[in-house]
Amino acid sequence: MIGSELQALIQLLAKLPGLGPRSARRVALHLLKYRTELMIPLSEALHTAAQALKICHTCGNLDTQDPCAICANNNRELGLLCIVESIADLWALERSGSYKGYYHVLGGTLSALEGIGPEQLKIPALLQRVQSTGVREIILALNATVEGQTTSYYLADALKTTKAKVTALAHGVPLGGELDYLDDGTLTAALGARRQL
Amino acid sequence: MIGSELQALIQLLAKLPGLGPRSARRVALHLLKYRTELMIPLSEALHTAAQALKICHTCGNLDTQDPCAICANNNRELGLLCIVESIADLWALERSGSYKGYYHVLGGTLSALEGIGPEQLKIPALLQRVQSTGVREIILALNATVEGQTTSYYLADALKTTKAKVTALAHGVPLGGELDYLDDGTLTAALGARRQL
Numbered sequence: 001m002i003g004s005e006l007q008a009l010i011q012l013l014a015k016l017p018g019l020g021p022r023s024a025r026r027v028a029l030h031l032l033k034y035r036t037e038l039m040i041p042l043s044e045a046l047h048t049a050a051q052a053l054k055i056c057h058t059c060g061n062l063d064t065q066d067p068c069a070i071c072a073n074n075n076r077e078l079g080l081l082c083i084v085e086s087i088a089d090l091w092a093l094e095r096s097g098s099y100k101g102y103y104h105v106l107g108g109t110l111s112a113l114e115g116i117g118p119e120q121l122k123i124p125a126l127l128q129r130v131q132s133t134g135v136r137e138i139i140l141a142l143n144a145t146v147e148g149q150t151t152s153y154y155l156a157d158a159l160k161t162t163k164a165k166v167t168a169l170a171h172g173v174p175l176g177g178e179l180d181y182l183d184d185g186t187l188t189a190a191l192g193a194r195r196q197l
Numbered sequence: 198m199i200g201s202e203l204q205a206l207i208q209l210l211a212k213l214p215g216l217g218p219r220s221a222r223r224v225a226l227h228l229l230k231y232r233t234e235l236m237i238p239l240s241e242a243l244h245t246a247a248q249a250l251k252i253c254h255t256c257g258n259l260d261t262q263d264p265c266a267i268c269a270n271n272n273r274e275l276g277l278l279c280i281v282e283s284i285a286d287l288w289a290l291e292r293s294g295s296y297k298g299y300y301h302v303l304g305g306t307l308s309a310l311e312g313i314g315p316e317q318l319k320i321p322a323l324l325q326r327v328q329s330t331g332v333r334e335i336i337l338a339l340n341a342t343v344e345g346q347t348t349s350y351y352l353a354d355a356l357k358t359t360k361a362k363v364t365a366l367a368h369g370v371p372l373g374g375e376l377d378y379l380d381d382g383t384l385t386a387a388l389g390a391r392r393q394l
């Protein structure tokens with residue numbers, strides 16, 4: 001007995017990552033409860049963002065301008081290029097406030113099973129970018145997953161011919177981490193990379 | 198370095214139940230990835246639903262018409278009235294396909310702590326509805342929570358003066374339920390209401 005308008009809305013909401021049919025119904029009811037405060041503004045924000053945002057052709061970030069605000073900013077450290085898997089990872093690094101160079105978003109990781117090779121990611125564009133601009137250091141900031149690390153090794157190999165230094169994020173105990181709850185791999189990495197105090 | 202349009206969208210998404218700042222960012226990126234297939238249709242579905250849907254004055258259900266399709270349907274069982282806490286509960290009963298009467302949505306449960314009395318819920322409207330229409334049986338289908346059961350007891354008491362029979366959903370072992378994983382209260386209820394085979 002759910003009307004077609006509501007059914008259509010619930011079906012679209014259920015397609016969002018992390019939402020299923022049940023939570024989509026809950027979200028729809030919540031939205032209808034707060035129509036003027038939430039539902040209408042969300043509808044408009046979706047429309048505005050869909051129209052305004054574009055992918056930066058240089059780095060793959062999302063912004064209202066192309067090149068994006070990061071690529072267009074001349075005050076960042078020119079010689080530094082950080083390779084990330086996704087825009088969300090770029091945002092995470094930006095939130096940390098500890099990186100002032102430029103980015104290159106791959107758009108995923110290599111996967112023989114899913115048929116994702118270097119051409120499906122932005123790896124040719126990366127190699128060209130590194131060669132045509134004076135990059136001093138390339139920081140591989142891919143996820144510490146099997147796919148991320150495989151892609152890291154591939155990139156380190158592919159970037160050997162360039163003059164740039166290739167580095168990767170350190171592995172170890174995360175801040176606030178308790179040894180008892182850490183996996184063996186992290187402990188092994190942290191022990192192997194131990195440093196003198 | 199997130200643009201204001203995107204920031205506004207993420208902030209609105211983070212207000213949805215079950216989503217936090219991190220999952221809102223993930224949803225926003227997913228939407229931007231599927232602009233024509235998901236983002237624009239969702240924007241439009243939100244707008245359409247916000248305009249079209251209204252609360253039924255008789256039962257409290259959401260529909261494009263008032264009275265809603267259930268209340269306007271003369272083929273349902275006239276003498277049966279089922280009391281539920283929320284519209285989601287009404288939908289759950291409708292999905293089960295096992296109930297053919299009418300509904301009354303309370304809009305919550307009684308709560309002395311939160312200052313929710315009978316007037317804040319649709320209890321006066323319920324009493325009036327029961328008196329003015331020939332209801333034969335009132336089924337209390339509130340949640341099996343402390344608040345739901347308290348409200349059930351209050352309603353059973355308030356409905357004593359009417360001629361209608363007041364019933365409640367049975368408690369017991371849910372289908373597919375394993376005794377080992379059930380709480381003591383459910384087991385006690387199931388044991389107490391045991392039936393001869």
